[in-house]
Amino acid sequence: MGRMTRASVLFLFAVAAAGCGGRPFAEGSSRELTIVTALPADSPEILLLRAVVERLAIRIEDESAYDVHLATADDPGVYRARTVLFVGFGPAERIPRELEPLKGSLASAREPFVFSPDVWLRGQAVGIFWTETRGDLLPALQRYQNRLFEELDRATFSTVRARLLALPRDHDAEKSLRRLAGFSLRVPRGYAVRIHPGTNAALLLNEGPPARLLRIMPVGAGRGPDLRSTRAALARAFRPNERTLDLIDPTLTPGELAGAVRQIHGRWEDGEVSAAGPYRFYEVARQGRRYYVDLAVFAPGRPKLPYLRELQAIAETLTAR
Numbered sequence: 001m002g003r004m005t006r007a008s009v010l011f012l013f014a015v016a017a018a019g020c021g022g023r024p025f026a027e028g029s030s031r032e033l034t035i036v037t038a039l040p041a042d043s044p045e046i047l048l049l050r051a052v053v054e055r056l057a058i059r060i061e062d063e064s065a066y067d068v069h070l071a072t073a074d075d076p077g078v079y080r081a082r083t084v085l086f087v088g089f090g091p092a093e094r095i096p097r098e099l100e101p102l103k104g105s106l107a108s109a110r111e112p113f114v115f116s117p118d119v120w121l122r123g124q125a126v127g128i129f130w131t132e133t134r135g136d137l138l139p140a141l142q143r144y145q146n147r148l149f150e151e152l153d154r155a156t157f158s159t160v161r162a163r164l165l166a167l168p169r170d171h172d173a174e175k176s177l178r179r180l181a182g183f184s185l186r187v188p189r190g191y192a193v194r195i196h197p198g199t200n201a202a203l204l205l206n207e208g209p210p211a212r213l214l215r216i217m218p219v220g221a222g223r224g225p226d227l228r229s230t231r232a233a234l235a236r237a238f239r240p241n242e243r244t245l246d247l248i249d250p251t252l253t254p255g256e257l258a259g260a261v262r263q264i265h266g267r268w269e270d271g272e273v274s275a276a277g278p279y280r281f282y283e284v285a286r287q288g289r290r291y292y293v294d295l296a297v298f299a300p301g302r303p304k305l306p307y308l309r310e311l312q313a314i315a316e317t318l319t320a321r
Helices: 006-022 044-052 077-080 097-108 134-166 172-180 228-238 305-315
Strands: 034-035 056-058 067-071 081-087 113-117 127-130 194-195 201-206 211-218 242-248 262-268 278-288 290-296
Touching: 044 056, 044 067, 044 081, 044 134, 067 305, 097 113, 097 127, 097 211, 113 134, 113 194, 127 134, 127 242, 134 305, 172 201, 172 278, 194 228, 201 228, 211 228, 211 305, 228 242, 228 278, 228 290, 262 290, 290 305
Parallel strands: 034 067, 034 081, 081 127
Antiparallel strands: 113 127, 194 201, 201 211, 211 290, 242 262, 262 278, 278 290
């Protein structure tokens, strides 16, 4: 696994020639994970790793957190992939030379894994999980499985954030939002902005398909006895027929939205038409103020998590100024 292949040499040479400013974005969605290993697909280590990363994320259509693709280091597609995790064992000299940027970080890490952004391409997350011997690998995966998932999820989200920051902005919509609602938010082109006059709540809507809705309201403007009822009131302010169901989805990563102090994940449905989807609802702190933030997606027949992550990246740009 330590040998640098001709395909990877040519690819990395092309990347270096392009320079940092000209590097393209990595390929694939934020739900795709490429695991690079010489271990067999049915080995206990890889079976455990897949169980860790393919955990249930959204109960609608039983959507897993990641869609895994197994590869070896000589596959040139590995170096173009968006989220990549190398898994192996042996002395440091056996770590693929393509991972030289991560070797130093791994040597000083307290855990047997590290992640790094933009290793070969923009908007890319690359990690390595490595132990001295194969006998150490399975126990390490068992011990660090939840920490590994959390760091993988944060690294993946960094790829979403990178793409958001590269999107064209709707400056007129941002000015309108600041003037009418009293807070600031990065608004990518393609999103319409609506303000609810009674509460100063805001809706960012991309009708798609798939449809993506981001709703934000200052805490106190429409507070209910609990988060679910508060979320239901905020949703109905813009879509009177939307129902917030008593169905809870798992929380994959604690503190997944920066500044969140409370959160719930669940499902909504429309009371008149056949439509339903997942939501993520948060109470967040920004510059001494509190806001409710609601992310909702309608994407029948498609993975929904990538679109929720897109909305989360927009929501993270919220400021009280």
